[in-house]
Amino acid sequence: MTVAEAAPAPAPVRPVGLGRGYRFELRKLLSQWRIRLLLLACWIAPAVFVAAVSQQSDLPVDTVFGRLMSQTGWAGPLVLLGFAGSYALPLLTSLVAGDVFAAEDRLGTWRHLLVAMRSYQRIFAAKAFASLTVIVLLVAGLAVSSTAGGLLGVGDQPLIGLDGHLLSSGDAALKVALAWISVLAPTLALAGIGLLGSVALGRSPMGLLLPAVVALVMAVAQLLPLPVVVRLALPTYAFISWNGLFTDPAQLGPLLISVAVSLVWAAGATSLAYLLFLRRDFTDLSYDGAGRRVVTSGLVPLVALIGVTTAVVAAATPASGSGIDQAKLQQSLSVEFAHLYRIQAAQLNRPDVTEDQLAATTECAKGGGRVEAEGAGNDWRCVVTWHLPGIAAAGQAIYQLDVTADGRFVADGDGPKEVNGYFQVRTPEGDQPNPLWQFDGNVELLSSTPKG
Template sequence: MTDTATPTETDATPTAARPQLPYAGSVSTAHTYRFELVKLVSQWRIRLLLLVCWIAPALFVAAVSRQSSLPVDTLFGRWMHATGWAGPLVTLGFAGSWALPLLTSMVAGDVFACEDRLGTWRHLLVAVRSPRRIFAAKALASLSVILLLVAGLACSSTAGGLLAVGDQRLPGLDGHLLAPGDAAVKVLLAWVSVLAPTLALAAVGLLGSVALGRSPMGLLLPALLALAMQLAQMLPLPVAVRFALPGYAFIAWNGLFTAPAQLGPLLIAVAVSLLWAVTATALAYWIFLRRDFTNPAHDGAGRRAITTAALPLIGLTAVTVAALMPTSTGTGSGIGQEKVQRSVATAFAHLYRLQTTQLNRPDVTEKQLKASAACTKGDVSDGAEGPGNDWRCVVSWHLPGIEATGSAIYQLDVTADGRYMADGDGPKEVNGYFLVRTPTGDEPNPLWQFDGTVELLSK
């Protein structure tokens, strides 16, 4: 007979001898976040970006502020000799156009695609045991690095300007002077406001990295989108369409430097950018959780993923345009004759007082000047509207105790986003020369050329 053990005997012995192993649960989001952050910062290109963002702006602003020629075609560039607060605003203008889109591409646009190139998804999933925690950790790690890069640009450029020039008053976009404390607050708010479109581009980078996988288009997607939106802002688009693009938030901070501040366009631009950020992040999360990680050849690319990513953002833009139509002038550009005249007259009055101080003349108030402007665009003298470089304004003013009316001519180049540059065309003693003779020597003439902005939403 064959010896057979009873079931009770065979079950009892191994059970008693079997060790109790601890259960290997999923790794927490905090630990995964630290791991992903260390992975990002350990890359040489990320370290190089951090070094450049925290050092290069200070050197650039300090060097340009010491030059005899200034970037007058850049907003606040003409004031870099006068105050250190102009430097961070010049840097902000450049960063919004080029630096921030490229930074988001290099960080957020590659945070998921790098795992596809290295083939490490299965190892990461085995270690973390939760796709949701992996997505959250990668998104938070890329956001942390991007915020650190933006902080470096802001702090470095501000330090460079203040050390090279000093803490003087800053002329606003309507000519009024901001005290150093007010200028500091406005500069800080301007940099904070561009975080919203930066987050929108970062979310698009996450979406491209998830949906396109190894394709280099995922890495370039935020930069290409920013370039497309920048080109769109140069076109004579209706105001509602212009505000529905998140890229407008990169220039909407201009309204902070007028009195009163033009907060309407800025708040709309920030809200639109945050909507884009939330929508793009949600789409990236949805696509990521439905990915087949068991197939090593699958890298996320495909028509379905691209369609799923693009169509909701297009729909969001259409809905935003429809929602903003009642707040604007319909299909108009928002640039009208009365707005231009009012803006030019206000800026001239403020800057005339600045010139009066330079020349050590008796002070005069804007109310006493009663400055007004009569503007035409080409051959259109009544009801002129729209952008163009064919605007011409004649500014008139009165001095107390003098019956004669003063007048000065300006040629205006008005861009589609409402910004303009006024170029003085005489008389010479007022705005026809770039220097004025003061008791302490020659100084830049504030009335020779000046920048201004037209609020597109105002009536």
Template sequence: MTATDVLTGRPTQAAPVLGSRPGLGAALRWETRKLRAQLRTKALLIGAVLVPIAVVVIVHSQPRPPKDTLFGRFATDNGFAMALLVLGFAAQWVLPLLTSIVAGDIFASEDQHGTWKTVLTRSTSRSTLFWGKSLVSIGFALLALLVLAAATIAASVLIVGHQPLTGLSGQTIQPQSAVTLVVASWACMALPMIGFTCLAILFSVWSRNVAVGIAAPVVIGLVMQLVGALGGIESLRPYLLTTPFEAWHGLLAEPRFTGPLLDGVITSAGWSVVCLVAAYLVLRRRDITGG
């Protein structure tokens, strides 16, 4: 809406409304700045670089390979097998923990410090703050996955080597194709990791407790792993959030099959949407008058 200048008769832009709240962009920048300032966040990313290197060095130096694990028997002699061995181990509990440490804290920390009243009454709206925190949490999860994958693949190839990989069907995969499949296998972790991020957000909002927000998704993930390993529950396994962590197996078979990947997309998306909607509704109905 414009007004007319009394001296010149030209239209002028109306002055901005005082007290208007910042939008989603400002919330994203603020939450990102807060996350970057935390020592814990930096330590997680540094650990995502250093821990895979240490694991590769230790496993490679073992006289006997871990034959009882997927790709374990080839891990000491093949860098691609080593990267897949680390992937199989990380998917069991490392990835849920890696994202829960941030997502499980990002809302509960406001309760811990008693800052909800200040933030919501003076800075921004509940919806804007919710989506800002949620998007930053998901962004960190994907960044942590990228760093962990890059460090693991690089360390495995440089330390162990880049010989042809033996696939799950016994076929020989040349290095050029093997590196593509290994990268794709790690990329398959993104959607279920986002699902665990949203689960951690839900517990962070609902429990108002940092310890619960961090620990609950990890414990639930371990329970799902145990349930998925039981017999007679084939009809339930596709709905477990841990099942998409295994979908990459089809990429290493001959012929390749992508059915589990498609099921994993649906499962991860379903968990993410349900958890985010539930967390949003809990936050919208929260009484913040106490701080």
């Protein structure tokens, strides 16, 4: 009589680790024709666009640095950055992060994924990191491609900053890179909102559109005459605050605060998405969103976050009201005019003078002096006065200013003609753009009102 041999115990099935899960999710995203098309467009289209626009006579002067696109290649990536913050980046995060969980609901593949990875935590982390990787690749493509297009189309000439000082090619390159890096923070905030919508709303198309809708609502809010502390409490302000890098000294206060707020929003929205995902019932094949939990666990905490960040910014900064007043605007315009006057003097081969020698001062009024001189508006009128060594009479130039709620202003020269009344100046090398005719400037909303 033989004893039957015992059958060997089956080898334990090891769940898929986070690294393999991440690579699997990344391959799934990159295999989609939509994502491949986006990557291709982000790495090629900006270069073509910037190079083509830089050669045109009709430049996008309504965009910050737009009027400089034909003068230096460093203006192109900044123009594209302004466009990307308003339109491209919210849409890109919607198409990536807003669909990463909802796609499994549409395809009915949750059970296969759960059997393979056996961990809600690893699934969420793998999908979040994979979508983050793709988003970073898209942003990097926009930055690198637009920079290459500008440099190839125009060259690496110095860039005039938003206070009129001249940035060398090296300084411009560094600040352009920092500007693009800074917008990763609000992009991550929108990506977190996309993950939340994708988890909470299931296969509903609203999950896919949520980051774009939130960005649109906040962009409209930025156009309103909101108090500066509320403006800074919105994560999308970081799409604007990079302007402060292009002044001397750099206006870092609004930039650092807006980046910090964006990172708080990114962490908060992602955490809410994670908590909702852990509570998900995957046995319900007809799942179509979290219902009331979207409001109680998703929207209410985000609305409360606006209140908390507003209170923190208000307590930590000296800002009040709109942040735009007469004294600040006069100071900004005086400094910028003095810098640009020196650039014009160099064009015309005139003797160089320093800003201290010019002693430029400005007097501004709003609405013809009939309204209080503060806040945004296109009814600012300013008169700049300066002095030249050895000349008793003072020079004066008139500007009409259009000041937006975020502190940016466009100064339009209104005479005299030989200073700022014409768009070109005649130089020994031929006609060149007149730096004093029209220019962009920036008022730091958080700075205290200059004294004296």
